[in-house]
Amino acid sequence: MKPTSYPASITWSEDDKVFEVSFPDLSGCITFGPSLDEAKAMASEALTGVLEAMIARGISLPSPSPMKGKHMYAIEPSTSVSFALWLRERRRASGMTLTDVADKLGVRYQVYQKLEDPRKTNPTLKTLAKLEKVFGERLIMV
Secondary structure (H helix, E strand, C coil): CCCCCEEEEEEEECCCCEEEEECCCCCCCEEEECCHHHHHHHHHHHHHHHHHHHHHCCCCCCCCCCCCCCCEEEECCCHHHHHHHHHHHHHHHCCCCHHHHHHHHCCCHHHHHHHCCCCCCCCCHHHHHHHHHHHCCCCCCC
């Protein structure tokens, strides 16, 4: 599983003496940090929050655009958000419904539905092994 990342523009603001962060694919998702490393950490937190909120509200997520230009960095959300996005993408790409995957896993619809919710997902190793079989793909968390 390759974690989802979004490009972020991180530039130094001489006026504010901070690194300003914005995401071209997610207008309004902005943050800052006093150092480049802290700005990247804050960017990950901001990205996680925005993606969680969009998923909770049923808003379609934009696909990450290609990395272009100077001062662009690939920012990953939390592992739970990356996992939920990966799982949702795999299910949709395979043409299965939530119920289809739940049936293949041998769990109730609501149990599977929680796996695609980044605020609730917490799969066991046994569940991860079953998901590998369902989607025919190795899940190696990095």
